[in-house]
Amino acid sequence: MNSASLSFLALFLLSFGSIYADSKPLPRLPVPPFYTTQADIDRYLRLDTWSINLPALYVFGDSFVNAGNSLYLHIPSKANYTPYGIDFRGVPTGRPTNGRLVVDFIAQVFGLPFPPPILGLSESQKKTITTGLSFACSSAGILHMPPALVPILGNILSLDDQIQLFKDTIPMLKGQFDSTECFDSYMSKSLFFIHIGGNDLGVYWELANLQKKFPKVKKYTSLLSEQLYSRLKAMYQLGARKFLVNNVFPLGYQPVNLHLKMNGTSFIEDMNQRAASFNARLPKVLRKLEKSLKGSTFVLFDMYKLFEDVLAQPATYGFTNVKDSCCIDISGNQTRPCRPNSVPCADRASHVFFDPFHPSESIHFLWLRRLLKDNSFCSPINLLQLIKS
Ligand SMILES: *[C@@H]1O[C@H](CO)[C@@H](O)[C@H](O)[C@H]1NC(C)=O
Numbered sequence: 001m002n003s004a005s006l007s008f009l010a011l012f013l014l015s016f017g018s019i020y021a022d023s024k025p026l027p028r029l030p031v032p033p034f035y036t037t038q039a040d041i042d043r044y045l046r047l048d049t050w051s052i053n054l055p056a057l058y059v060f061g062d063s064f065v066n067a068g069n070s071l072y073l074h075i076p077s078k079a080n081y082t083p084y085g086i087d088f089r090g091v092p093t094g095r096p097t098n099g100r101l102v103v104d105f106i107a108q109v110f111g112l113p114f115p116p117p118i119l120g121l122s123e124s125q126k127k128t129i130t131t132g133l134s135f136a137c138s139s140a141g142i143l144h145m146p147p148a149l150v151p152i153l154g155n156i157l158s159l160d161d162q163i164q165l166f167k168d169t170i171p172m173l174k175g176q177f178d179s180t181e182c183f184d185s186y187m188s189k190s191l192f193f194i195h196i197g198g199n200d201l202g203v204y205w206e207l208a209n210l211q212k213k214f215p216k217v218k219k220y221t222s223l224l225s226e227q228l229y230s231r232l233k234a235m236y237q238l239g240a241r242k243f244l245v246n247n248v249f250p251l252g253y254q255p256v257n258l259h260l261k262m263n264g265t266s267f268i269e270d271m272n273q274r275a276a277s278f279n280a281r282l283p284k285v286l287r288k289l290e291k292s293l294k295g296s297t298f299v300l301f302d303m304y305k306l307f308e309d310v311l312a313q314p315a316t317y318g319f320t321n322v323k324d325s326c327c328i329d330i331s332g333n334q335t336r337p338c339r340p341n342s343v344p345c346a347d348r349a350s351h352v353f354f355d356p357f358h359p360s361e362s363i364h365f366l367w368l369r370r371l372l373k374d375n376s377f378c379s380p381i382n383l384l385q386l387i388k389s
């Protein structure tokens with residue numbers, strides 16, 4: 001470790017070590033094998049999900065939970081080549097990491113298939129799948145992507161587009177139930193998983209700065225939370241009842257940002273503070289939704305805390321590298337996606353990040369473990385409680 005990275009570590013130990021001293025470290029637990037049964041993974045995680053009925057898992061959001069919708073869009077970076085997928089039977093699927101996503105793990109825990117990307121399904125598949133779908137797409141935001149980014153990041157699905165696609169599939173879904181009551185009951189038991197906001201606060205914000213618009217944090221995060229409010233409400237109006245909403249992780253710690261070296265640590269801290277100010281608004285947004293939308297439950301997962309906790313005590317979780325991409329990227333300086341067909345680092349499980357933007361499968365698995373049962377990361381209840389409720 002060089003002195004720059006040491007001082008960087010010292011910096012965030014100083015700033016965050018004390019705040020998160022309360023979060024209980026989890027015992028180390030390797031990622032379970034790809035081929036696992038519900039019984040095996042339940043035993044592994046000391047769960048008992050047999051009696052719990054989760055009929056479907058619907059996924060909305062950005063690249064962190066993208067299962068491959070990007071493959072069907074005009075997007076330059078599709079993660080459709082190795083080393084992406086190296087721990088996903090070696091098959092690149094568009095998931096921008098080495099293995100499974102947190103939502104794939106949730107599916108395994110509850111005995112569901114991995115939620116497939118909606119854009120990859122045939123019309124007849126759309127009429128038969130009732131176990132959930134993924135609408136998530138790389139570079140997606142709460143806001144529509146600024147047009148100036150389209151030539152760089154492609155024609156993506158914004159959160160609005162994702163909700164529209166969900167709306168379009170509802171008639172087909174409904175056709176598979178005997179009655180409206182059965183359909184409503186199914187929808188009310190299904191889980192709606194949302195991971196969004198990082199691009200709004202990251203690349204969309206940076207563009208606005210380049211265009212000399214210089215948004216104000218307070219005004220911008222207020223706009224984002226209002227927009228998220230109305231989109232979650234739209235999902236409720238389509239039948240969703242159980243929501244799991246993730247807040248935004250400390251963006252500055254992505255390898256791409258650490259290696260851009262734009263004005264050093266203040267650039268990184270600005271990004272993290274932006275994420276934190278947006279996150280500070282979320283509890284109120286979700287409580288307001290829950291209060292006004294009858295029969296709804298909104299659980300907030302603290303992604304920010306998940307990262308801070310790991311970065312403050314990486315060794316506890318078996319991480320030896322918190323700041324570098326595991327794969328060699330296209331530019332070689334950790335600012336671009338993985339280089340096609342390159343050999344990634346050997347110790348993938350001990351890297352927090354797989355590419356310069358996205359967490360490794362080990363983080364996805366830790367995310368699952370915190371989500372399921374940990375009330376110091378979930379509020380007001382944890383995922384198991386949400387699904388049982
Ligand atoms: C990274 O490498 C690319 C290609 O060599 C170069 O254009 C870019 O300026 C480099 N970026 C940084 C932050 O070093």
Ligand SMILES: *[C@@H]1O[C@H](CO)[C@@H](O)[C@H](O)[C@H]1NC(C)=O
Pocket residue numbers: 262263267
């Ligand atoms: C770096 O900081 C200076 C002074 O605060 C500012 O004018 C400049 O725009 C910053 N550059 C970047 C790339 O953020």
